Amino acid sequence: MGKILPLSLAPESVPLKVVEVRVRGRGQSRRLLEIGIVPGAVIKIITKAPGPLVIEVNGARFALGWGHANRVFVEVL
Amino acid sequence: MSKQEYVVALAGSPNVGKSTLFNNITGLKQHVGNWPGKTVERYEGLLEHHGIKIRIVDLPGTYSLGALSEEEVIAREFIVKEKPNAIIVIVNAIELSQSLYLALQVLELASNVVIAINKIDAAERRGIHINYKGLERALGVPVIPISALNRVGLHNLIERVLEVVKRKVKTSPFRLSYGAIEYYVKDLERRLVKCKQLEMYPSRWAAIRLLEGDEYLEKIASDCAELTNYVKTIRERTAEELGEPPEMLMIERRYRVINELVNKYVLTEKVTSPGFSEFLDSIMLHKIGGIASSIIILLSLLTVLFSINTGFPLNLIFEYLGYEEIASVIEEYSLSGILSFIFSYLGEVVSNLLHSLGAPYDIISLIVDGVIAGVGSVLSFFPLILTVYIAFGFLEDSGIMARIGTVGDRIARKLGLSGKAIIPLILGLGCNVPAIMGTRILENDEEKTLSILLAPLVPCQARLFVLLVFASAFFKSPLIQTAVVALVYLVDIALIVFMSYILRLTLLRRYEPPELLVELPPYHRPSLRVISWYAWDKSSHFIKKAGTIIFVLSVITWILINYGPVGRTTQVSESYAAILGKALSPIGSLMGLPDWRLMLSLEVGFVAKEGMVESIVLMTGIDNPVKAVRSLNLSLPQVIAFLLVMIIYTPCIPTVSAFYQESKSIKLTIILVIYELILALLIGIISYNLIKFIFNLI
Numbered sequence: 001m002g003k004i005l006p007l008s009l010a011p012e013s014v015p016l017k018v019v020e021v022r023v024r025g026r027g028q029s030r031r032l033l034e035i036g037i038v039p040g041a042v043i044k045i046i047t048k049a050p051g052p053l054v055i056e057v058n059g060a061r062f063a064l065g066w067g068h069a070n071r072v073f074v075e076v077l
Numbered sequence: 078m079s080k081q082e083y084v085v086a087l088a089g090s091p092n093v094g095k096s097t098l099f100n101n102i103t104g105l106k107q108h109v110g111n112w113p114g115k116t117v118e119r120y121e122g123l124l125e126h127h128g129i130k131i132r133i134v135d136l137p138g139t140y141s142l143g144a145l146s147e148e149e150v151i152a153r154e155f156i157v158k159e160k161p162n163a164i165i166v167i168v169n170a171i172e173l174s175q176s177l178y179l180a181l182q183v184l185e186l187a188s189n190v191v192i193a194i195n196k197i198d199a200a201e202r203r204g205i206h207i208n209y210k211g212l213e214r215a216l217g218v219p220v221i222p223i224s225a226l227n228r229v230g231l232h233n234l235i236e237r238v239l240e241v242v243k244r245k246v247k248t249s250p251f252r253l254s255y256g257a258i259e260y261y262v263k264d265l266e267r268r269l270v271k272c273k274q275l276e277m278y279p280s281r282w283a284a285i286r287l288l289e290g291d292e293y294l295e296k297i298a299s300d301c302a303e304l305t306n307y308v309k310t311i312r313e314r315t316a317e318e319l320g321e322p323p324e325m326l327m328i329e330r331r332y333r334v335i336n337e338l339v340n341k342y343v344l345t346e347k348v349t350s351p352g353f354s355e356f357l358d359s360i361m362l363h364k365i366g367g368i369a370s371s372i373i374i375l376l377s378l379l380t381v382l383f384s385i386n387t388g389f390p391l392n393l394i395f396e397y398l399g400y401e402e403i404a405s406v407i408e409e410y411s412l413s414g415i416l417s418f419i420f421s422y423l424g425e426v427v428s429n430l431l432h433s434l435g436a437p438y439d440i441i442s443l444i445v446d447g448v449i450a451g452v453g454s455v456l457s458f459f460p461l462i463l464t465v466y467i468a469f470g471f472l473e474d475s476g477i478m479a480r481i482g483t484v485g486d487r488i489a490r491k492l493g494l495s496g497k498a499i500i501p502l503i504l505g506l507g508c509n510v511p512a513i514m515g516t517r518i519l520e521n522d523e524e525k526t527l528s529i530l531l532a533p534l535v536p537c538q539a540r541l542f543v544l545l546v547f548a549s550a551f552f553k554s555p556l557i558q559t560a561v562v563a564l565v566y567l568v569d570i571a572l573i574v575f576m577s578y579i580l581r582l583t584l585l586r587r588y589e590p591p592e593l594l595v596e597l598p599p600y601h602r603p604s605l606r607v608i609s610w611y612a613w614d615k616s617s618h619f620i621k622k623a624g625t626i627i628f629v630l631s632v633i634t635w636i637l638i639n640y641g642p643v644g645r646t647t648q649v650s651e652s653y654a655a656i657l658g659k660a661l662s663p664i665g666s667l668m669g670l671p672d673w674r675l676m677l678s679l680e681v682g683f684v685a686k687e688g689m690v691e692s693i694v695l696m697t698g699i700d701n702p703v704k705a706v707r708s709l710n711l712s713l714p715q716v717i718a719f720l721l722v723m724i725i726y727t728p729c730i731p732t733v734s735a736f737y738q739e740s741k742s743i744k745l746t747i748i749l750v751i752y753e754l755i756l757a758l759l760i761g762i763i764s765y766n767l768i769k770f771i772f773n774l775i
Contacts, residue, residue: 021325023322023324023325029592030143030145030324030328031140031145031594032594033324033325033328033329034140034141034143034178034328035140035175035594035596036174036175036178036332038325038328038329038332039325039329040329040332040333041332046358046362047358047362047363049362049363049364051483051484051485051486051487051490051496051593052483052486052487052496052593054358054362054483054597057175058172058174058175059171059172059173059174059175060172060174060175060596060597060598061358061596061597061598062594062595062596062597063479063482063483063486063496063593063594063595063597064592064593064594065486065495065591065592065593065594066592067592068592068593068594
């Protein structure tokens with residue numbers, strides 16, 4: 001079992017299991033869940049540079065701002 | 078055969094190929110409008126299949142049917158209120174889990190659903206095999222494999238849709254069970270019945286949405302205080318009992334079910350070589366390579382765009398290389414060259430015809446210089462707008478736009494925007510109208526307000542043309558010419574940054590730039606057919622809406638220039654326009670520009686900025702635009718001040734009209750016009766005096 005850390009600090013190109021998503025209110029952060037970043041999902045960071053984080057979830061790629069990335073907690077598998 | 082017309086709605090997430098499908102099944106029988114009271118476009122098309130008429134309504138592309146955006150509400154309200162005879166949900170074979178999320182939500186809302194799995198050919202190539210029959214059994218509605226781009230399976234799709242429309246097949250949509258929350262769903266469903274405001278919604282769906290904290294439904298049900306209070310209590314209770322807010326558990330649940338479905342019915346072979354998309358992404362998203370390639374792509378796109386429209390800068394390149402003939406050919410055969418040729422030819426023909434009929438001079442001039450030239454000025458915008466829309470479509474459809482938005486996010490943040498806003502602003506270099514319309518892709522209202530107020534400051538092609546004429550009129554060396562153009566652009570960029578700051582300190586005090594969350598769809602070859610259709614449609618839609626006002630103002634300008642207190646005059650200096658220009662010249666004097674002709678050309682520039690040069694030609698009576706401008710005899714501080722004012726001051730009528738159409742706010746439109754006028758005046762005064770001061774020192 002790896003340790004749990006925010007997505008923004010997680011390593012690139014390795015499978016990460018989502019453990020927790022801190023949804024703030026009813027705002028846009030709920031979008032994170034709707035694109036499939038839900039607890040249990042396995043995601044991967046494609047690249048952290050430049051600027052936003054690029055992740056892969058269910059075979060689709062998304063660019064995430066750092067604020068979003070700080071709200072997702074993952075475990076390195 | 079029935080004469081009845083059926084209505085079929087198209088639903089799908091962004092990037093699943095919905096527009097391509099819509100376009101390929103409806104052909105050219107399409108109609109575009111707006112959803113009532115909204116700026117979101119509504120596309121409708123007519124399809125005839127063996128004598129049966131089907132009206133296809135393209136719902137806005139959304140990832141979900143929640144109430145997070147206007148588009149989502151529009152889509153679900155249409156399904157509930159207008160009760161289409163069938164709903165086609167398009168999902169993407171390559172990213173099936175992603176797009177099934179929306180499909181599951183539609184299945185909760187309606188039963189007459191057909192699921193079209195798109196991009197099956199691309200999926201096969203990637204080693205993705207889908208068991209359609211199995212999915213069909215599991216979901217309880219027809220599941221049809223298609224490729225919208227290559228028109229595979231479309232006939233079959235329509236046949237199956239008609240079976241659902243005519244109820245020849247009975248659908249029994251998959252019902253997702255919410256596990257631990259199911260008890261509360263059923264409980265709410267029973268209590269809902271008493272609330273009259275909600276009775277049009279399917280009760281189970283409404284119960285699910287309320288549990289998820291749907292603000293839109295809560296507002297509708299606000300008269301049923303008992304119900305909304307109850308919803309609040311059980312939302313809190315579930316959060317406490319289960320440790321997480323109900324919406325989290327429900328979205329999790331949906332994805333778990335989707336994963337089960339995908340595991341059961343989708344087989345993915347390992348494709349050994351990394352895909353094309355992955356390879357391109359390693360460049361486009363690279364720390365340095367990404368920014369470099371974004372800049373190269375945008376610059377080359379703009380060069381092509383400008384060259385097609387006005388010949389510039391391709392003509393300069395050829396001229397520089399010594400091929401002056403080619404340069405002049407390029408200029409002549411650019412879209413604006415061709416259009417101006419057509420209109421001057423038309424004017425000549427009509428003028429000769431009227432002469433031979435013995436029409437009085439005034440009437441001939443009104444028709445030729447007023448009406449025909451007015452129509453010409455309406456149409457002269459068309460290629461500008463159209464080509465920018467094509468560029469926009471190309472970037473969007475190919476998947477490049479999302480990448481540029483991603484690498485541009487950090488830069489956009491300095492402007493208080495997210496990366497998504499950067500493309501409309503950059504395309505504003507071509508024409509401000511599509512830039513303003515392009516802010517539509519922004520979800521956050523305040524971000525939209527900010528970028529729409531900044532977009533008209535972006536120096537468009539028409540303004541570049543005026544800039545170039547002035548630069549080449551007053552400066553001999555190409556080096557200094559370039560320096561002047563660059564200086565004006567730099568000052569303008571600085572002003573955009575400055576205004577963003579000011580707007581965030583005043584109008585948008587509580588605004589925080591939204592976090593980026595954007596899908597990076599696989600790259601693909603854009604469909605020229607689809608792109609050009611949408612570009613054509615959007616541009617002609619705009620011209621139809623704004624055309625009248627552009628035309629009327631062109632004719633009014635003609636009257637102002639051709640009439641004065643003494644009546645019809647051929648001397649511009651005796652016209653109403655000149656009187657107005659002279660009245661404005663005290664203001665001009667503040668900026669060191671006392672010449673009323675400059676003020677008059679700024680008046681004309683309100684209709685169309687490229688008309689400014691033409692008005693100077695008219696007033697000086699010198700045919701060559703560069704020589705005409707040179708005859709104004711301006712000093713360096715005057716030239717710079719005038720050019721800055723020209724770039725900054727109130728945008729042209731089409732831009733103002735696009736701004737109003739998009740913002741739907743008179744208040745914001747007035748703010749825009751006034752802030753740009755004040756800014757232009759201030760910059761004019763400052764730049765003139767500053768440059769003069771520096772010159773005196775030297």
